[in-house]
Amino acid sequence: MRSFIVGLDPGEGSRLARLSSAIGFPIGVLPSLEVLGAELTRPGAGRALVLLADPSLTREASRLAAAHGEAAFVVVLADTIHPDDYKALVRTGAGEWVQWGSCDVELPEVVRRFATPIHGGTGGSIVTFAPSKGGVGNTSLVAEVGVLLSGQKAAGGLAAARIAVLDLNFQGGTLADTLAIEPRFDLAEIAGRPERLDEQLTEVFSSRYADKLDVFAPPPRPVMLDDIAPNLIFTFLDTIGPRYDLVLVDLPSPALGWTETLIDGSDAVVVTGIATVPGLRRLCDRLSQLDGLSGPARCLAVVNQAETDLMGRFVRRAEVDRLLGGRDNILVRRDCASMEMAANAGQPLMETAPDGRLGRDIRRVAKWIEAVAARPARLAKESAA
Ligand SMILES: Nc1ncnc2c1ncn2[C@@H]1O[C@H](COP(=O)(O)OP(=O)(O)OP(=O)(O)O)[C@@H](O)[C@H]1O
Ligand SMILES: [Mg+2]
Structure with missing residues (x-):
């Protein structure tokens, strides 16, 4: 901005x-x-x-x-x-x-x-994935949800949606690897000159994963975080906002000066964590921090890599319910074999094993986002009618 x-x-x-x-x-x-x-x-x-x-x-x-x-x-x-x-x-x-x-x-x-909402009501929804710590699977979940929602046929509220996935891990983002695309989101190139951002440049920054899915992923070269001024990020979101029905943002785990403002300006936030005892503690801490913000309107806690028993039931379901009771939450199981198979195939899990149990867990996260994202679009249509 x-x-x-x-x-x-x-x-x-x-x-x-x-x-x-x-x-x-x-x-x-x-x-x-x-x-x-x-x-x-x-x-x-x-x-x-x-x-x-x-x-x-x-x-x-x-x-x-x-x-x-x-x-x-x-x-x-x-x-x-x-x-x-x-x-x-x-x-x-x-x-x-x-x-x-x-x-x-x-x-x-x-x-x-x-800055709230960032897109000034003119674009689609912004849903930000905020990890409660490093390595919880934030990038994997953003990528899988993006692929899932962009690929689905006229089903729910987001039928035929145009979706962007935006990796803001400027130091070592892995979204490009996860989706096997060439990263082109080189925001540092225009450091200090947000006025250079226009439609044409955002086109250059994007990599097309599929017909309805554009990916903005930073190239793997060292970037000084000071080069990425917050107003550059907000101006970028403003510029791409009108082109998409839904923008999914992959936030880095360290809190930076702009991350809370970005979360505040999003339509919804998905806070990701893991199901170990310290992992759940970190997740609860992060959720309480976000309670102090004025927005976003909707918040989902996702407990990823959760252990299951032989029947496929979540082992720590009761503990998660006790800790997160009253909050929207979804557990996503740990399935290293399926994740590894997808990684080795250079494809997301939604392509290699969409109907497995892990795929079904992720589908529930996507459904929650779809419901949140469909709402502003529907309201906009109703008020235009
Ligand atoms: N449900 C799952 N079951 C098994 N492995 C998983 C699951 N989710 C993610 N992983 C694996 O965990 C590792 C870390 O995932 P990912 O890179 O998505 O995490 P992240 O939170 O984005 O990490 P970072 O802090 O480095 O950005 C990857 O190897 C990924 O394949
Ligand atoms: Mg990541």
Whole structure:
């Protein structure tokens, strides 16, 4: 996401730029509203956060928010604002007032609201897979669900859906290997220049797995995490959002500055973990952390690699129920032989053994996502009718 300041003396400017960078939105200073207008109307440039920091521009704020509400959120930074100006600004639904004295606390809060939902209601659903620790099978589950939902015939709410799977493990992502595609998502190439992101470039970044499934997977070369600014990721999601009915995101396990904002802006989050005692503890901890966020609306806990008995029943079912009782949760069995067979064939399990027991467990995760993702699409259709 891009962000701009208009009208500021250099001292306040550097304070605001520092604050904005700390929450992941490096800022550009623009000399006038005319230049800003040109930036906001540039085709395909994505949404922008606008900070108006000159008292003489306060009156302009509501006009700006009303005119560019689709593409921008306007924040007036001022110690006071006339009540009429404030009402007009808030009524646009695309603006807010923040006082200098409290901007360290309030600005991050406003930015988080602005980033929710990331796709501004214009695209499909974003479902983020968040691992509670490393190696739990997050990437495998994202890949299998993507293949499953993109391949199914006119069944449920997502019939004929266009799906994107997005690997945000910039240091050592394995999605490309799992789906045996050539990774092309080289976001570091445009580090610091989110304005270069347009339809054409996102096309170059994508690898087609199947007719309805595009994969964005980073190439296996060392990337400095500082090169991947959060606004680059959010701008990218904004750009691809309208092209897909569903975007599945594979998050890395270390918490980075932008991961909570991304989860908050998603339509649903799938928190993945494993069924060992420490694994379940980590899963519960991660779920409690997410309870503190304002969104997303729906959350599913997936306990992967769960042990089963000879009859195929989950050995720790009762313990999982006790720990996760009241939360949506699905257990997915451990089946190393099937996973290995798929890996050696260079294919996802949904191609090699879709009807096995592990395949059926994963199908339940896909069904949950399908129900969540179908909802916004259906609502959009109803309101358009
Ligand atoms: N249900 C399962 N049964 C058996 N093996 C599994 C299962 N799910 C995943 N695996 C295996 O576990 C390993 C780790 O899976 P994966 O790479 O998907 O995890 P991850 O959470 O994405 O890891 P990372 O933290 O490295 O990104 C892989 O070898 C995968 O084949
Ligand atoms: Mg992974």
